[in-house]
Amino acid sequence: MAYNFVEELRWRGMVHDIMPETEEMMQKETVTGYIGFDPTADSLHIGSLVQIILLMHLQRAGHRPVALVGGATGMIGDPSGKSAERNLLTQDILEKNIAGVKSVISRFIDFEGGKKKSRALMVNNYDWMKDFGLIDFARDIGKHITVNYMMAKESVKKRVSGEGDGMSFTEFTYQLFQGYDYLHLYETLGCKLQIGGSDQWGNITTGTELIRRKARGKAYALTTPLVTKADGTKFGKTESGNIWLDAHKTSVYQFYQFWVTSTDEDAANWIKIFTFLDQETCQSLIDEHQKDPGYRVLQKRLAEEVTVMVHGREAYDTAVEASKILFSKKVTPEQWGKMDHATLLEIFEGVPQVTIDRSLIKDGVDIVEFCNEITGFLNSNAEVRRALKENSLSINKNKVSAGKMVSEDDVIADNMILLQRGKTTYFLVLLDE
RNA sequence: GGGGAGAUACUCAAGCGGUCAACGAGGACGGACUGUAACUCCGUUGGGCAACCUUCGCAGGUUCGAAUCCUGCUCUCCCCA
Numbered sequence: 023m024a025y026n027f028v029e030e031l032r033w034r035g036m037v038h039d040i041m042p043e044t045e046e047m048m049q050k051e052t053v054t055g056y057i058g059f060d061p062t063a064d065s066l067h068i069g070s071l072v073q074i075i076l077l078m079h080l081q082r083a084g085h086r087p088v089a090l091v092g093g094a095t096g097m098i099g100d101p102s103g104k105s106a107e108r109n110l111l112t113q114d115i116l117e118k119n120i121a122g123v124k125s126v127i128s129r130f131i132d133f134e135g136g137k138k139k140s141r142a143l144m145v146n147n148y149d150w151m152k153d154f155g156l157i158d159f160a161r162d163i164g165k166h167i168t169v170n171y172m173m174a175k176e177s178v179k180k181r182v183s184g185e186g187d188g189m190s191f192t193e194f195t196y197q198l199f200q201g202y203d204y205l206h207l208y209e210t211l212g213c214k215l216q217i218g219g220s221d222q223w224g225n226i227t228t229g230t231e232l233i234r235r236k237a238r239g240k241a242y243a244l245t246t247p248l249v250t251k252a253d254g255t256k257f258g259k260t261e262s263g264n265i266w267l268d269a270h271k272t273s274v275y276q277f278y279q280f281w282v283t284s285t286d287e288d289a290a291n292w293i294k295i296f297t298f299l300d301q302e303t304c305q306s307l308i309d310e311h312q313k314d315p316g317y318r319v320l321q322k323r324l325a326e327e328v329t330v331m332v333h334g335r336e337a338y339d340t341a342v343e344a345s346k347i348l349f350s351k352k353v354t355p356e357q358w359g360k361m362d363h364a365t366l367l368e369i370f371e372g373v374p375q376v377t378i379d380r381s382l383i384k385d386g387v388d389i390v391e392f393c394n395e396i397t398g399f400l401n402s403n404a405e406v407r408r409a410l411k412e413n414s415l416s417i418n419k420n421k422v423s424a425g426k427m428v429s430e431d432d433v434i435a436d437n438m439i440l441l442q443r444g445k446t447t448y449f450l451v452l453l454d455e
Numbered sequence: 456g457g458g459g460a461g462a463u464a465c466u467c468a469a470g471c472g473g474u475c476a477a478c479g480a481g482g483a484c485g486g487a488c489u490g491u492a493a494c495u496c497c498g499u500u501g502g503g504c505a506a507c508c509u510u511c512g513c514a515g516g517u518u519c520g521a522a523u524c525c526u527g528c529u530c531u532c533c534c535c536a
Contacts (some may be wrong), residue, residue: 066460067516074470082497092476138498220469252493253493255482282490282491283492284490285492285493286490286492287492287493289492314490315490315492315493316489316490316492317490318490318492319489321491321492345491348491349491353474367465390504402501402502402503403502403503403504404501404502404503408484408485408500408502409484409485409499410497411485411498411499412485412486412498413486414484414485443484444484444485444486445485445491446491447484
């Protein structure tokens, strides 16, 4: 083995629950392990990045990773961690989502080349579920698991006993479907390990139980803790929504910003989870950061590692460049004019922006109208006035006050006006002839 | 099937005929502080410059005047069978 997979995850704080003997088994042999991805959206967000990284670790440790896309299970809806019945996705949406999820995963894991033994596989459980009839399923699978066993699962117990709307038969059955996936992969690929988030433990153990009873085999399980934030809020969400792994949904600039603005505490945890830096490197970064927290080595390195991994070095450089221009006190907007205009545009690609007609500001226009009606930067006149009262509005990094008229004088670098609310909310206005 | 309770802004939650755009808390945003942190402190949080307009489950009604009273509807919860 290239390295001890379990040990590696352990120091990174990525092991929540693990079945006995898993580590020993993985030290002895090349293991095929799988992780399931729910096609609940047409792309994956950084929550799923943890699972992708696990597959990468698996491969690096010399094992064989299998990425399972839940084409079939996605039609049912996993009740784990949900307090209410889920809505079913339509066939078209599901298909679109599956394609999206697949393409994201394949950006990170090489399914083609690689050494034979650890070559990754991508499967879709719809392929083996679609022709599985109800009668056969009931006889071959249902017979091996008791309802009592299924009822004991946390995800079921919560919904059956407590308040809420109860649970449909459909969702109740979910664990059997996922359990069967595991059995199927065990039988066809010799898959002996399933990894997932901590909320998946129940579903995974239904699988190992099924394998034990039906195939008289032994299969293993490992779950990772939920990635948390120090302030207790949900990881991966910002005011503007999820952070996606797709540049069309979350620009590289915003992606980079997400990581670079993480708190000290979060960054120290996340650098272990989201990068492949070794233990000494992580520790020395943490130490270095503590010596001079103001420099934020930790956040910068974390943002670099993750952004480069997800979007590539070039896109990362651009995002850093944009951040430098926007946040560095050394670079004033007046200097932008000296920069190459096309480069400037490229740098600001990920910054929220709008293009307006140049004639609109020819005669000068009140700041209130400019920020609301003309550019849509803020949502109402009242909000602009509020911002003015709070002294939080800036044009080209200079605070403005009520009564300000926006005109040609405010244009920098030929056709740009940089609006700003507070310290971190930027908005770029481009003028069109 | 019978009986009871309730639906208020992003969330929780007051209000029960005028002084209510609606107490309070959380969140969010902003300011000071800083490191594009954390903590703390302060401010803002329907729209309109304003008169004023829209908002308290939905639709009507009573009243000079309703989130507050009446009628119907929809939905939710609890108890008994």
